Amino acid sequence: MIQKPVLPKNWVAVGFSQDLEKGQINIVIIEELELVIWRDHKGQAHAWDNRCPHRGTRLSLGFVRGNQLACLYHGWQFGGDGQCVYTPSIPDSTPPKSLKAHTHRCVEFLGLIWVAPLDFEHKDIRGLESHVRDSMDFQPVRSMIIYCSAENIFNRLASIPFPPSRIMSRRLRSISNMRLIRETESVFLWEDDENRTLASYQFREIQPDFVEFNCESEGTADVLLFALQKIDSQKTALHLLLAPENWSSDPISLKLAYAQWSKKLRNQLEQVF
Amino acid sequence: MTKTTDPVAINDWQVIGRIDDFLKGQPKQTRLLGQSLVAERHKNGDIKVHEISELGETLRSCPVQEKFGHVWTTLGKPKRELFDIPEFQQIDRKYVGCGGVMVKASALRVVENFLDIGHFPYVHTDFLGSEPLTEVKDYKAEIRIDVDEVWADDISFHQDKAMLSATGGKAVEYMYRVVSPFNTVLYKTCPEKPEEWDIIGLFAQPLEENLCRVYAFMLVFDSQNTETDLIHFQQMIFFQDIIILENQLPVGVPLYDGAERSIKADKTQLQFRKWLKQKGLQFGTDQET
Amino acid sequence: MSSKPNTQKGLYLYDYILSGNCYKVRLFLSFLQLDHELIPIDFFPGFEHKQTEFLELNPLGQIPVLMDDGFVLPDAQAILVYLAAKYDSTEAWYPKDPKLQGRITQWLAFADSITGSCSAARLHDKLGFKLNIEQARKKGHQNLRLLDDHLVENKIVGKDWLVLNRPTIADIACFPYVALAEEGGISLNDYPAARSWINRFKKLPQFIVMPGIPPLHGMKNNEGKFFNQEGLCFS
Numbered sequence: 001m002i003q004k005p006v007l008p009k010n011w012v013a014v015g016f017s018q019d020l021e022k023g024q025i026n027i028v029i030i031e032e033l034e035l036v037i038w039r040d041h042k043g044q045a046h047a048w049d050n051r052c053p054h055r056g057t058r059l060s061l062g063f064v065r066g067n068q069l070a071c072l073y074h075g076w077q078f079g080g081d082g083q084c085v086y087t088p089s090i091p092d093s094t095p096p097k098s099l100k101a102h103t104h105r106c107v108e109f110l111g112l113i114w115v116a117p118l119d120f121e122h123k124d125i126r127g128l129e130s131h132v133r134d135s136m137d138f139q140p141v142r143s144m145i146i147y148c149s150a151e152n153i154f155n156r157l158a159s160i161p162f163p164p165s166r167i168m169s170r171r172l173r174s175i176s177n178m179r180l181i182r183e184t185e186s187v188f189l190w191e192d193d194e195n196r197t198l199a200s201y202q203f204r205e206i207q208p209d210f211v212e213f214n215c216e217s218e219g220t221a222d223v224l225l226f227a228l229q230k231i232d233s234q235k236t237a238l239h240l241l242l243a244p245e246n247w248s249s250d251p252i253s254l255k256l257a258y259a260q261w262s263k264k265l266r267n268q269l270e271q272v273f
Numbered sequence: 274m275t276k277t278t279d280p281v282a283i284n285d286w287q288v289i290g291r292i293d294d295f296l297k298g299q300p301k302q303t304r305l306l307g308q309s310l311v312a313e314r315h316k317n318g319d320i321k322v323h324e325i326s327e328l329g330e331t332l333r334s335c336p337v338q339e340k341f342g343h344v345w346t347t348l349g350k351p352k353r354e355l356f357d358i359p360e361f362q363q364i365d366r367k368y369v370g371c372g373g374v375m376v377k378a379s380a381l382r383v384v385e386n387f388l389d390i391g392h393f394p395y396v397h398t399d400f401l402g403s404e405p406l407t408e409v410k411d412y413k414a415e416i417r418i419d420v421d422e423v424w425a426d427d428i429s430f431h432q433d434k435a436m437l438s439a440t441g442g443k444a445v446e447y448m449y450r451v452v453s454p455f456n457t458v459l460y461k462t463c464p465e466k467p468e469e470w471d472i473i474g475l476f477a478q479p480l481e482e483n484l485c486r487v488y489a490f491m492l493v494f495d496s497q498n499t500e501t502d503l504i505h506f507q508q509m510i511f512f513q514d515i516i517i518l519e520n521q522l523p524v525g526v527p528l529y530d531g532a533e534r535s536i537k538a539d540k541t542q543l544q545f546r547k548w549l550k551q552k553g554l555q556f557g558t559d560q561e562t
Numbered sequence: 563m564s565s566k567p568n569t570q571k572g573l574y575l576y577d578y579i580l581s582g583n584c585y586k587v588r589l590f591l592s593f594l595q596l597d598h599e600l601i602p603i604d605f606f607p608g609f610e611h612k613q614t615e616f617l618e619l620n621p622l623g624q625i626p627v628l629m630d631d632g633f634v635l636p637d638a639q640a641i642l643v644y645l646a647a648k649y650d651s652t653e654a655w656y657p658k659d660p661k662l663q664g665r666i667t668q669w670l671a672f673a674d675s676i677t678g679s680c681s682a683a684r685l686h687d688k689l690g691f692k693l694n695i696e697q698a699r700k701k702g703h704q705n706l707r708l709l710d711d712h713l714v715e716n717k718i719v720g721k722d723w724l725v726l727n728r729p730t731i732a733d734i735a736c737f738p739y740v741a742l743a744e745e746g747g748i749s750l751n752d753y754p755a756a757r758s759w760i761n762r763f764k765k766l767p768q769f770i771v772m773p774g775i776p777p778l779h780g781m782k783n784n785e786g787k788f789f790n791q792e793g794l795c796f797s
Contacts, residue, residue, distance in 0.1 A: 015754065019754060019755075019758060024758070024761060026754065026757065027751055027757075029751065051522050053533070053534045054533060054534055054535070054536075055521060055533055056521045056522045056523060056533060057517055057520055057521050058520040058521075058522070061516065061517075061520055061776070063778055063779040063780070065779075065780075070779070072395055072396065072516075072517065072776060072779070073392050073395065073396065073517050074391045074392050074395060075394065075395045075404075075407065075779075087536055087538075088391070088394065088395075088404070088407035088408075089390075089391035089407060089408065089409040089536065089537075089538035090408065090409070090536055090537055090538055091405075091407060091408050093536075093537075099534055141718075142714045142718075143714075143754055144711075144714075145751075145752040145753075235752075252718060252719055252720070255718045256715060256718050256719060259714060259715050259718055260715070263711060291607070293607075370607070371607070372606050372607025372689070373607075373690065374688055374689065375687060375688055375689070375690055377687070377747070395779065396776075398777065398779070486690070499602075500604070501602045501603070501604040501608070501610070502602055504602075504604060504607075504608075505578070505579040505602045506579075508579060508580055508606075508773075509579045509580075509773050510773075511773075512580055512688075512773030512774055513773045513774075513776075515688075515745065515773075515774065516744075516745075516773075516774055516776060519744070519745075
């Protein structure tokens with residue numbers, strides 16, 4: 001018998017706040033549990049089981065009316081607390097209190113939308129805040145789905161690509177023989193033939209599936225945050241944030257460079273060894 | 274999957290295609306209730322149907338009949354004759370077959386959706402309904418024990434474009450009739466002949482628990498529109514339903530209490546579920562875990 | 563054919579209601595607000611597009627076919643280019659700029675690849691067409707990832723659409739079979755940027771739906787603003 005998936009007892013990042021506009025609906029999967037994520041017109045984001053209690057229709061097909069989510073099938077409307085407030089087939093009736101969508105905890109922090117079970121004891125995500133360096137100005141790079149389990153992402157880090165070209169000088173670009181070595185469990189070095197360090201990565205686990213990367217090359221240090229969302233045993237969503245040493249120079253090119261870098265990372269992680 | 278063990282589904286007539294789908298000398302493979310079949314029209318015009326093994330070996334022959342524009346067979350011994358739809362005898366009706374469309378859902382979900390009125394304004398917007406006229410007024414729904422069918426009657430709903438032959442929005446009357454678990458017809462106000470009913474029906478071929486092929490047809494009075502116009506209209510309506518049908522969880526229809534919440538407007542579906550439960554049908558249902 | 567145009571004057575579209583390639587032309591005709599008449603073709607179950615009468619119109623036996631004052635033009639992408647060049651006086655949908663036209667044409671070709679994968683999978687899954695479904699779905703996923711990556715990177719540089727920060731015929735050409743991909747068993751779950759792009763389409767003025775692509779269902783008041791149950795405008 002297949003067990004019904006449940007949310008892990010932890011905060012899980014499911015996407016960027018900027019990618020969920022008012023009135024927008026998204027579908028996300030955490031450890032095989034399918035959720036509908038939606039933002040009401042007050043700006044509040046919500047995370048529910050992706051299923052209408054009436055006929056089991058995916059609520060992610062639906063539409064947002066004001067601060068209610070409506071199911072596409074019969075237009076039943078559910079308020080932010082999950083309570084069904086309107087059944088159009090019997091417009092004058094008040095739906096019973098027991099008629100509710102299954103809701104979860106949903107907050108926004110660091111430009112990410114985070115989900116946890118309602119009974120999760122560490123209600124305050126701010127606990128995470130103390131672990132993220134507050135001087136850093138993190139901005140979203142992108143979300144991407146990688147065909148690789150979350151565990152394997154860390155196992156396969158041996159294949160992390162060289163930093164994006166924007167922080168790579170002409171001198172570095174001209175070096176052809178570079179190799180990546182794992183100095184310690186959490187430090188990676190790119191070296192040339194004469195064992196000179198060209199670039200380094202250092203990572204630090206803030207919480208499981210939430211990792212900070214320091215990416216340093218020729219005196220430039222960028223900080224990346226990897227927020228991982230386990231989809232199932234084969235797939236992981238990576239939400240990548242960036243805080244460069246300096247945003248001012250050309251933030252768009254910088255983000256784009258890291259977005260392209262993340263595609264290389266994905267390619268390498270998806271290669272079957 | 275393998276052939277179902279559900280005696281209710283096995284010992285009943287099921288559709289396996291349109292009559293036109295079977296041409297002489299062109300054997301066709303299909304699936305029914307998890308079983309592979311091969312059907313071939315022989316030189317004398319008769320269709321022979323056999324169950325076949327995974328390796329393609331012929332296992333046993335199945336009874337066949339051609340009726341209502343479609344081909345019917347059974348994997349068991351039906352306790353009763355194939356149902357009747359007497360309106361097929363009315364020669365002045367236009368018969369339009371819309372072809373078989375595959376749906377990744379239980380055939381029972383398809384039938385249940387067909388019996389539903391409340392979804393018209395949201396799924397068939399501007400055709401079979403639209404806001405704010407969403408109310409489903411009280412109606413009758415019952416299991417008719419004498420004929421062993423589910424019927425719903427006294428239904429009236431405001432529709433913008435009820436049929437291709439309809440002009441302007443108006444209240445349209447409906448009757449529903451479930452003739453067997455996977456087959457159903459509806460009767461609705463006929464725009465061209467108010468004293469008659471137009472008929473739309475679905476014959477669903479249960480391929481697997483979570484997959485079916487649905488043959489929609491119409492028996493209408495319509496002197497204005499071509500067959501192609503009518504097919505387009507009916508296919509449009511059905512493909513609007515498909516996005517719902519393929520997004521319902523669980524895939525099977527739950528017959529146990531508490532799995533899905535219903536309201537007054539869902540009367541017909543509740544009678545349908547009660548009837549399925551009385552029959553003991555399992556194929557395409559969701560079992561309580 | 564059901565109703566052949568009895569006059570050569572005017573715009574006619576040989577159309578199938580469930581075809582994404584026909585829909586992209588209907589959608590563009592709606593964006594351009596061009597009067598036209600649809601001529602329904604019994605694609606399924608009749609396979610009318612493979613019969614002699616239709617093959618005289620388009621020997622490839624494919625829909626859609628446009629007829630404009632007697633000028634017969636098959637191929638959805640070709641029709642989009644033709645309609646933009648002839649009727650879009652604003653030049654918004656197919657700007658007269660060599661680089662942009664080159665870029666747009668690149669996406670028109672990509673749209674054909676989406677048809678060959680996502681649409682093929684849908685024909686298999688819905689209408690029972692015989693083809694290699696695993697291959698079609700695999701190619702479909704490859705195409706969707708490419709599209710999703712492109713939309714992500716475009717968004718970073720401030721473009722919400724495939725070529726510009728407004729829709730062009732490149733977007734129209736790619737849109738239908740991406741939006742219908744799930745009917746062919748190709749889940750869009752892994753492509754959040756593509757889903758947002760689909761959502762943006764539905765908000766465009768003069769957007770029209772087809773079966774399988776439901777509307778956003780905002781209720782509109784007389785000023786075209788959406789309102790909620792209490793009648794409050796919210797956007």
